Amino acid sequence: MSKPFRITASTGIHKGDRDYQQDQVALLSHPRYNGCVLGVVADGMGGRSGGRKASDQVMMTARQLFERYSPDSDDATTMLKNLVNEAHIVIRLTAISSEQEPHSTLAAFIINPRGDCHWVHAGDSRIYHFHDGALVHRTLDHSYVQALVDRGEITEAEANNHPHSNILVGCLGAENDPPATPHLIPQLQPGDVLLACSDGVWHYFSPNELAAVIAGLSPREATEFLIDKARTRARGGGDNLSLVIVKIEALAEEKKPLRLTPGP
Numbered sequence: 001m002s003k004p005f006r007i008t009a010s011t012g013i014h015k016g017d018r019d020y021q022q023d024q025v026a027l028l029s030h031p032r033y034n035g036c037v038l039g040v041v042a043d044g045m046g047g048r049s050g051g052r053k054a055s056d057q058v059m060m061t062a063r064q065l066f067e068r069y070s071p072d073s074d075d076a077t078t079m080l081k082n083l084v085n086e087a088h089i090v091i092r093l094t095a096i097s098s099e100q101e102p103h104s105t106l107a108a109f110i111i112n113p114r115g116d117c118h119w120v121h122a123g124d125s126r127i128y129h130f131h132d133g134a135l136v137h138r139t140l141d142h143s144y145v146q147a148l149v150d151r152g153e154i155t156e157a158e159a160n161n162h163p164h165s166n167i168l169v170g171c172l173g174a175e176n177d178p179p180a181t182p183h184l185i186p187q188l189q190p191g192d193v194l195l196a197c198s199d200g201v202w203h204y205f206s207p208n209e210l211a212a213v214i215a216g217l218s219p220r221e222a223t224e225f226l227i228d229k230a231r232t233r234a235r236g237g238g239d240n241l242s243l244v245i246v247k248i249e250a251l252a253e254e255k256k257p258l259r260l261t262p263g264p
Helices: 047-068 076-098 144-150 156-160 207-216 219-234
Strands: 005-014 023-029 037-045 106-111 117-122 126-131 134-138 181-185 192-197 241-250
Touching: 005 023, 005 037, 005 219, 023 047, 023 241, 037 047, 037 192, 037 241, 047 076, 047 106, 076 106, 076 117, 076 181, 106 126, 106 192, 117 126, 117 192, 126 207, 134 207, 144 156, 192 207, 207 219, 219 241
Parallel strands: none
Antiparallel strands: 005 241, 023 037, 037 106, 106 117, 117 181, 126 134, 126 192, 192 241
């Protein structure tokens, strides 16, 4: 970035109205590179233990790969695609050994010290990019209803209430290789916000609502508000919720001290 900046961030997780928690969320700072962070959301599926095992495997793989990642020499998109593929393989091996059917979504982004941001997703956990209160870009779900939206058969609003809105056409742990749709933000700017979340969060908000909340509140306040409001709107039928919010803020430039030149 050309101007000084700082990152403020928050993560949140809640089991909603489910009996157990299958979501996992993490925001990791790189152990060797200051200003390099990895955000990950994983929504596990496949019974009480199966779904949690799957999301746990995503997090374990993410930590291992990020620890070895070097923003100076490694390609972030390649690392994120490796995360998708390696976690998928481990989840498939877990399924063989445990006779369960564990699956997981994945939404992950890397912010490099120089200000570029890379993300990848598989399934219906989403990443949103906002700037100064407006949506710039978001991931498109690997789901049955998103395919209907893409073909113009239903609207975005109709997709949210569709009876088959929970059917995925791609995720980690399935028989087919998972999708890994990448995206690049060449340069983050002050006023940019990234939101990664599971469907237990985004299902209850329009993009304009999300933008307004994130623009008006700090990441911690926004996290608490979105969880509370989603819980209210779910009316006792809410899914697990998980989210991570990262906000890019400008730093005030230090003023140079005034130096008085002695008079004659």
